[in-house]
């Protein structure tokens with residue numbers, strides 16, 4: 379059975395998160411500021427005070443192609459580790475695009491279509507969000523135009539192909555098609571791009587055309603809201619309440635989507651976000667107002683940020699290479715509602731291979747962060763004898779990432795320690811408002 383609603387955690391918090399600010403005035407942004415970019419229904423969800431929002435029938439009809447997704451007890455991994463912990467994972471890799479991203483791409487395309495929008499633009503890093511939105515646009519007859527970070531465009535040709543199969547137009551970012559892209563190409567002709575740059579390009583094009591809107595795959599409240607379908611299903615599927623929920627965080631949506639419904643129903647459960655050592659927004663970023671993109675087109679968001687011009691090292695977990703973090707999760711982190719830790723690239727791939735050899739599924743590089751932490755926790759339980767119940771978000775498969783696994787198996791993967799000077803440098807350019 380599919381849940382009939384998404385869960386909005388905001389009204390259940392002791393204080394609401396600080397609002398996005400207009401960079402010119404320093405005042406909270408209103409619906410009119412956002413209308414060139416998003417349809418009214420999503421702007422309403424972004425600031426909603428309702429605890430539950432009904433999932434439209436047309437969205438449920440598409441969800442039914444792959445939902446409910448399986449919740450699986452990792453018996454074989456437990457046995458291999460010799461742990462008394464009980465490990466469960468919620469697997470989102472069964473979606474058409476292979477990750478949790480269609481959970482929000484589908485309602486975003488649906489609401490845009492209903493409000494008369496003809497075309498959506500977006501950015502994509504590793505290609506997971508781009509392929510999810512391309513799939514969703516195909517479902518509702520929308521055009522889709524995608525700026526893909528140059529490094530991934532070159533390294534992941536098959537994600538690019540998948541987006542084109544679904545009917546999307548795909549450009550390498552930075553591109554000469556926008557002023558934001560051209561400006562960067564003039565200064566850095568060999569730029570390998572970043573998510574922040576690609577967002578600037580997609581936002582610029584959407585803002586300039588009346589029939590075009592922009593779609594974002596993470597970070598914003600309405601995205602986290604849509605992802606709660608994961609946790610609502612898992613609540614019904616879990617045979618016992620978890621002691622600890624673990625998820626990887628890029629912009630925060632898969633972690634929030636699994637965790638929020640448990641935060642509502644299970645006060646004794648703890649939560650842990652896992653981020654890459656190379657891009658540690660929660661653990662080494664500053665909680666401050668910053669732009670969501672590199673060029674500074676977006677409203678200012680109060681979030682844990684490494685600075686909008688921070689370009690993370692090219693780790694393979696492309697979905698975790700973002701300078702900022704969800705403002706809602708950032709606020710909840712300050713309230714002490716969950717903890718955050720980092721893991722290095724090599725320990726993550728080690729966990730991914732261990733998982734594949736026991737449970738059979740090859741995980742995407744992003745959720746290997748959550749798996750590395752889950753395995754470490756299970757091994758701590760082995761030492762202490764605790765029979766903890768662990769639940770982790772296996773938010774995508776790694777079938778398009780086998781090149782990265784090849785490099786890991788050949789001993790060629792690097793770890794990137796992040797020197798404090800680089801963090802300080804990027805933080806020196808934070809905007810002054812707020």
Ligand SMILES: *Cc1c(COP(=O)(O)O)cnc(C)c1O
Pocket residue numbers: 477478479506507595596597626627628629630631632633697698742744745773774775
């Ligand atoms: C996009 C993506 C992420 C990171 O985004 P979140 O919003 O933090 O979930 C993680 N894993 C996969 C598989 C992704 O596609």
